[in-house]
Amino acid sequence: MRGLVKAGAATPQKRVQFDRPLTPWLFLAPQLAVVVIFFYWPSVQAVVSSFYIEDPFGFGSTFVGMENYTNALTDTRYQATAAFTAFFCVVVTALSLGIGLLLAVKADKVIRGAGPYKTVLISVYAIAPPVAGLIGMMIFDQHIGPMTALFGFFGRDLQVGVNYWDTTIAVTTISVWKQIPYNFIFFLSGLQTVPVSVREAALIDARSGWRRFRDIVLPLLAPTAFFLLIINITYAMFDTFAIFDVVVKDKPANNPMTLVYKVYLDGFKGNDIGGSSAQSVILMLVVAALTVVQFRFLERRVHYG
Amino acid sequence: MATVTLSAVGKTYAGGVDAVRDVNVDIKDGEFVVLVGPSGCGKSTLLRMVAGLETVTHGEIRIGDRVVNTLDPADRDIAMVFQNYALYPHMSVRDNMAYGLKNRRTPKDEITRRVDEAARMLELAPYLDRKPRALSGGQRQRVAMGRAIVRQPSAFLFDEPLSNLDAKLRVSMRGEIRRLQKRLGTTSLYVTHDQLEAMTLADRLIVLRDGAVEQIGAPLDVYRRPASSFVAAFIGSPAMSLLDARVADGRVWVGEHAVAPATVPAGEVTLGLRAEDLRIAADGALPMRVDYVEELGAQRIIHGFVEGQQIAVTETGADSLPSDLRLAVDPGALHLFDVATGRRMDEAAAQPARELA
Ligand SMILES: Nc1ncnc2c1ncn2[C@@H]1O[C@H](COP(=O)(O)OP(=O)(O)O)[C@@H](O)[C@H]1O
Numbered sequence A: 001m002r003g004l005v006k007a008g009a010a011t012p013q014k015r016v017q018f019d020r021p022l023t024p025w026l027f028l029a030p031q032l033a034v035v036v037i038f039f040y041w042p043s044v045q046a047v048v049s050s051f052y053i054e055d056p057f058g059f060g061s062t063f064v065g066m067e068n069y070t071n072a073l074t075d076t077r078y079q080a081t082a083a084f085t086a087f088f089c090v091v092v093t094a095l096s097l098g099i100g101l102l103l104a105v106k107a108d109k110v111i112r113g114a115g116p117y118k119t120v121l122i123s124v125y126a127i128a129p130p131v132a133g134l135i136g137m138m139i140f141d142q143h144i145g146p147m148t149a150l151f152g153f154f155g156r157d158l159q160v161g162v163n164y165w166d167t168t169i170a171v172t173t174i175s176v177w178k179q180i181p182y183n184f185i186f187f188l189s190g191l192q193t194v195p196v197s198v199r200e201a202a203l204i205d206a207r208s209g210w211r212r213f214r215d216i217v218l219p220l221l222a223p224t225a226f227f228l229l230i231i232n233i234t235y236a237m238f239d240t241f242a243i244f245d246v247v248v249k250d251k252p253a254n255n256p257m258t259l260v261y262k263v264y265l266d267g268f269k270g271n272d273i274g275g276s277s278a279q280s281v282i283l284m285l286v287v288a289a290l291t292v293v294q295f296r297f298l299e300r301r302v303h304y305g
Numbered sequence B: 001m002a003t004v005t006l007s008a009v010g011k012t013y014a015g016g017v018d019a020v021r022d023v024n025v026d027i028k029d030g031e032f033v034v035l036v037g038p039s040g041c042g043k044s045t046l047l048r049m050v051a052g053l054e055t056v057t058h059g060e061i062r063i064g065d066r067v068v069n070t071l072d073p074a075d076r077d078i079a080m081v082f083q084n085y086a087l088y089p090h091m092s093v094r095d096n097m098a099y100g101l102k103n104r105r106t107p108k109d110e111i112t113r114r115v116d117e118a119a120r121m122l123e124l125a126p127y128l129d130r131k132p133r134a135l136s137g138g139q140r141q142r143v144a145m146g147r148a149i150v151r152q153p154s155a156f157l158f159d160e161p162l163s164n165l166d167a168k169l170r171v172s173m174r175g176e177i178r179r180l181q182k183r184l185g186t187t188s189l190y191v192t193h194d195q196l197e198a199m200t201l202a203d204r205l206i207v208l209r210d211g212a213v214e215q216i217g218a219p220l221d222v223y224r225r226p227a228s229s230f231v232a233a234f235i236g237s238p239a240m241s242l243l244d245a246r247v248a249d250g251r252v253w254v255g256e257h258a259v260a261p262a263t264v265p266a267g268e269v270t271l272g273l274r275a276e277d278l279r280i281a282a283d284g285a286l287p288m289r290v291d292y293v294e295e296l297g298a299q300r301i302i303h304g305f306v307e308g309q310q311i312a313v314t315e316t317g318a319d320s321l322p323s324d325l326r327l328a329v330d331p332g333a334l335h336l337f338d339v340a341t342g343r344r345m346d347e348a349a350a351q352p353a354r355e356l357a
């Protein structure tokens, strides 16, 4: 729908003419309905209920003003979760971008034989997050997991789902593992757009491969990297939900989790709709702030074209 | 500045394509050598082997007194100008030119001096802080030239540097490259498929065909004494007309028409005739049927047939032409080629092969 309207605006002579002014709205209706029902309405609901305390048995709700917010922000467990989320985002983003780039650079060198290599790496991405979580869980399993055996070999008793840091290692590893292929594909196609002759000119200008990479290839990869940075932060914050759900579910409370998972736990498991709503509104604000920061400050330093 | 010496150089690509075969050339210090030949004949491959962008599978390449076969491109002390300019899109014009020098630890003020001098030479001074995308094709080409010049290398390598420019710009850049090269005195190897570009630029031409050298020589020598029918047809515009002929009784015959005396052994030959060596004359030896005329202003090219074979004649007249003419041939202007090998048949040492030095 958007495409149609846009194309019409760009080339007026091809504009689609509707006889009745109502017709375009009919076409737009399903799209608008989806946006309103699944996005605006819940958002408004969340904002509204974040100012109320709901009776756990459903007997109405009480207006409490900012109390839900102040409760959340002063709660040490919330602060710990926020700190963990920030840490988790940085580590997952850095590792999955770094490893993805490294693999892409290596693959780019042997690109003619990269068919099977690419397939193997993409296949990991084709696994949906819950499955990745399950497979990861198996790898980290207390009794049969090879990772547990590996850590055991080095004298460490890995207790995923019980020990805070062991769970952190597991969740981080699975999250990074799942995101690498995505970054790899984008970096690889980004590398392929660096013209061969530009690389060859650099080959004549600079002896050191690292310098050529740093001075020529990396700057030309910057738009891809910027795009992936946004995608990866979003991924680490939100899309790792399913992985946490599989690893952490029904386990003692001494487990790390992201803010998103806490919204879910408090709201749906803890039945604290008001507090959970306040948390999700805070998350919305964080995302909005991140978006602004990314586009205002980072994008300017990125070379496009 | 240095000599560039190719000894028995060859290239076999993985898959068995012999792109270059047994090339032997000695490029003198300061010489401008042009590699010319039709598309796919191995020109770029040869040039890229000199640059180090392609491995050398046979033979030896020397730049100065160093064998460079296994040296990295950056260590060969060459600079290359690419067809599509290959500028670094994220760097300013100044940085594009300075990058190679920075990596060689050239002192800062020396870099500035060289870049400014190159910019002055190439009239790029107003654009030094622009990115390549804000430049026209011709300006980008100049930046690519500047990048090569500031390096002050032993040799310049050019791979069809003018092919992406429009016809007019190509002619003016051609002159500029020639002037710059003379002024700097840098040994140059230049690749082009355009025989006119090759003729006008070269101190010496190397005509390549299917990866092998067909002829090496000064442009005029190659033009006047092409070593094979391939070179004859490739160098010069309009192309030399090649006719099936035969030698008998000490003369060359086209069909039933005796063209001129010849001293080569009797038998079938290929007769080459340059358009400007033919004259329209009522008593000419060859009858020509006119097909069409190309008016070029200063002269015109008359295309037609002699005994059913294509031929072209240039003349300066402006009168309308009858449909049947007779052509006179200067006996000294015959080129005879072996039918089987295409090689030039020398008129029994009548002309020494001095040009093929
Ligand atoms: N990387 C390659 N692998 C295999 N064959 C190649 C490769 N590059 C060029 N060739 C072949 O080598 C021959 C010469 O190519 P090239 O040197 O590019 O010709 P030119 O520059 O004269 O047009 C061509 O037949 C081409 O197909």
Ligand SMILES: [Mg+2]
Pocket: B043, B044, B045, B160
């Ligand atoms: Mg080429």
